[in-house]
Amino acid sequence: MNSPAHHNDKDQPLGQLLKRLWRDYLSHHKVAFFSSIGLAICAGALTAGLLRFLEPAIDLLFQPHPGPVRFLNVFTVQPQWLIALVPGVIIALSIARSLTMAGQAALVNRLGHGIVGDIQKQLFSRMINADLSRLRNQHSGTFVSSVLFDANLVREAFTNGVVNYTQNVLIVVGVMVAMGFIDLPLTLIVLLGVPGVSLVMRKFGKRSRKAAKGAMAETEVLSSALMENLDGVRVIKIENREQAEEANVAAVIDRRQRHVIKGADSRAFAGPASDIIAYSIVAAVIGYAGWSASKGQMSVGGFAAFIGMLMLAGQSLRQLSNLTTVMSEGMTAARRLFTALDIQPEIREQANPQSLPAGPVEIELHNVEFAYSTANGLVPTLNGVNLKVSPGETVALVGPSGGGKSTILSLLPRFYDVTSGRITANGIDLRDLSLSSLRDQIALVTQEPFLFDDTIAANIAYGREAATEEQIIEAARAAAAHEFILGLPQGYQTRVGEAGARLSGGQRQRIAIARAFLKNAPILLLDEATSALDTESEALVQQALDRLMEGRATLMIAHRLSTVRNADRIYVISAGKVIEQGTHDDLIATSGLYARLARQQSLDAPMDLLPDETGA
């Protein structure tokens, strides 16, 4: 959603954008939408009516009346009633006007925020269904600011734009017509000022648009920086980088602030600047009116109404020009949102996918090549890997760090698709299977197990919501986690805290293993599943895993060779290739890389000190 969204800013023309806004969102709320426009029209008409009433009203009050008077050409009243009637009509009209405006605002708020909600839900759905490679290539802050801010910009464009636009255009037109009735030449003088005002507005509008764009970019940077600092708080503290990070974030905030202030300024200054023109017009009008009143051509009421209308028209014009800014900001945001919403995941199912039935599964990699696609292009990672795991077999992957072991594992649940070659499950290409049936058959324990901010029980049963308490406890026992869970303040109901922060690494790993036990899937993928455990619990968990592996196809990665020596087959992966394969004894006998690793580990040398043969 990051880069393409920004590059395609100009791709969709405005018309298409509006059409889509209508088709995807507004048309679902037709009644509310047209009612709000209808109410806007009423409010505009009532405003113009209120001012139009001023002329006859004031004239009626100021003229001496010898007998009964015609009031508004509707009925005849005694002159003494006028003093109550005129204010009464003004109050009635203004109440009607306020009610319409309030009703319209309430409708528009519901409609606008409803649309924001719709867009946010869709964005989240796109994110959760997006390819891993896309999510990896984009900063999470970009996504967060898009969900939080872009959708709201679109709403503002819609509320201010579509609805207030109608209202203000109507007011301006209505007022001009009403003014024309009072005094045509005067109205023409006023119209002369319009181009001047709109020129000023356009100039300020341009500046505020530019500022808004800058502010939006800095908002993304800011939210990324905030998240990164929270994630990396330990590194920041141990390296004493608090002040440096403060300075970094302060710089981002300052930059953002400068844009925001510039935008707010140009919006705020646009009013006063055009007021100068507006008041010059008012002055000209007063001068002309005084001259024409002295010749008896204009009444006091007409004059008062005219000035009132002039003010109102000025206000509406000012709002209209603000609208162009809001609209263009909103449309930029809409373009970005739509581009993000349109990205289809590349990892998809066929039209009629086969389903992988529950039961033993044999996995085979045929000549698999794979390259990560990153912002900097393709990174070739696997290079012709052939590998087979049959039901009941345990196959181990070992080799230097960065060799491609975790990558192989992530191809099996189709987190990524192979670049060439193929992977089959029971002879069926993974790409022909339905994603859910494939992933249902796989249990995965990763290098960095992730826990949700929920209870221990919920974390073990994640994905198996129907699991009973007994099943959860059984899985925890099998993962050697039951004891420590009982020791927690609320046992299985203890919340593990945000990102599982309140548990040790080994405890988290055992929860993840319990999750795998509960899933009871025929394919088991273990990526350093026991690396964070002490020797004793590793032995315990290993026994449990050995039981779990029975009858399943297990692919495990381990750095500690003691963990893999009993595997049916060991593949040594280096630089994206299988360089050796066989049983522990076979590989020791060939005295290759594996034999060297084994020798070094019996000296207790940590494997990471080995030269990295990938050259990375």
Ligand SMILES: Nc1ncnc2c1ncn2[C@@H]1O[C@H](COP(=O)(O)OP(=O)(O)OP(=O)(O)O)[C@@H](O)[C@H]1O
């Ligand atoms: N998401 C990614 N995008 C780009 N390159 C990646 C990505 N993940 C891994 N790589 C690269 O692919 C190569 C293989 O990584 P992989 O994680 O598969 O190694 P590994 O054998 O599991 O290493 P380790 O033993 O340290 O876990 C590395 O060079 C790594 O930099």
Ligand SMILES: [Mg+2]
């Ligand atoms: Mg790895």
